[in-house]
Amino acid sequence: MDLFALLRYSAPVALASIGETISEEAGVINIGLEGSMLCAAFFGMLVTYGAGSPWLGICAAVATGAALHFISGLFTILLGADQVVIGTAVNLFALGFTGALFRSHFGQSGKLLSVAVLPSWPVLIVLVASAPLTWLLLFRSRWGLAVRATGEYPPAAEAAGFSVARLRLSAVTLAGAFAGLAGGYLALGLAGSFSEGITAGRGFVAIALVTFGRWRPHLVFLAALLIGYLESLQFRFQSFGWRVPFQLFIALPYIVALLVLVVVGKGTAAPGALAQPYRREK
């Protein structure tokens, strides 16, 4: 597998996990990432189908992802609702919403539908650039410092004059834009169509990859490539005619991610206030 194919193949998970890194550094974990990607893939496809332009479609996908993340952020950040619960709701919602709309628009059986394919190079350029740029944004900018403070110890950020809610909401929305790009590219750039449940767990893998990559955008990016490579091995072994069950290769990335977590443990890289709602003292 050459590098271009590997990048293409890994792009949805890599983009989503780089975005999720920003959000988790701000202390918010998005269990609903899978749902945001799924909705983005659907609306990206719908707009492309209606307007005939995959460029408009990918814009719609990015907007969908950002909007869904923003709405769940309103619940978890402003209202202090539990992040796991809200994320679960987003996932259920996306599954039902896209499924019902897809069937009512394109028939009960979901006939095979293909739309104009989005060229890969712009998304891949964004992907390759986003790893170092996200690192710069998080670790070398004033905004990044403030965001990391809200994820590590929100009272400190508040005392320094920052609004924890605003920082967290902007980080979550940015992560949503990445999730939208990931879902949109999956449908428009890779599949050229949409099918129910097209994301097939990629959002969950992206969440796991953030931990795997120790909350550092460049490491998360490399981890996504490694997982993509491991997954691609199944095709290679099949072409060799080896009698290894292909399910092992599908499961391999998850097993490797688990083993890495076992070896590195929790460590100190995790944001201190991850998944904890912050209520300002009155």
Add this chain to the structure above:
Amino acid sequence: MRFEPALLRFGRWAAILVVLLLVLIGALVAFGLPVGESLRLLGEGAAADKFGVARTLMKSTPLLLTGLGVAIAWRAGMYNIGGEGQYVVGGLLGAACASFLAAAPAAPLGTAGILMACIAGGAIWAWLPAWLYVRRGVDVVISTILLNFVAIQLLGYAVSGPLRGAHEQVPLTEALPQAIMLHHFDPQTDLHMGAILALVTALLAWVLLFRTKLGYEIRISGASPGVARAYRIDGNRARVLAMLLSGALCGLAGGVEYVGSAGQLGIGFSQQWGFLGIPVALLGALNPIGCVPSALFFGALFAGSENLGRFTSAGDTLVYVIEALVVVGVVALQIAAQRRTATS
């Protein structure tokens, strides 16, 4: 997160029912379905005759068991979202056990043996993330998500490889002999003993959680770890035991589905029952008794939407939208209740 036990107070039931109905109608309107006609179809599918009622109870059975599993783990502060994997591995170990018992022992013993294997399978699959959390500090949310994927692939491998039935054209395990299957009350319907088993389990889970020392330790370790430490309660022990119980219940759900209605495992064995236990537990306010009406509600929704799906193009996926809105509604109610207690 605080879960308001007050949600369970009798006076609030009316409010909750009205909210649920409004959510249902809102979802129907949003999808452009005729409200009256859709509600009639939903109602008919869920409760019009003995077939509808049986369908509702049959769908509620695995939902109740996985809901109980989620409730116990979440009470301990362990966000087990691996019910899906525990359900699948439970079913798998049951099927493996059934293939060893091929010499067909006496029916009740054989059935019990398979169910025990299912419980063990689910518990093992939940013990892994519990151990990872206690020993290595690995987040339970992440590890249970990963283990769900591994379980699904394990299922795919097992039913197309070692456990595949000799005469099956597609990847399926050997069908269980009728004598091993759980008792069906009426040969015309799908309702089986599993429904009663689930109900009894809910009562036992309530007793465990609210009337035993272990239940107290589980609840206090989840609600306020600091207080637990002050009382010299071993929080990690409580959390691991809660996870084991949670996995056992999800495994039992897989087992009941296997020996109750499916009879054999295929790649489609998991119908997301493990995942759907989360809204069941939340609507039931993480209380085992509360999970019973909650599971019935979602079970009726599934049975009804099967009927609705026959007549509308939106199909049965609508059920997930309603579940999501219900979860958001429950969260909003909790926040409102917290605000009220905070200001008064």
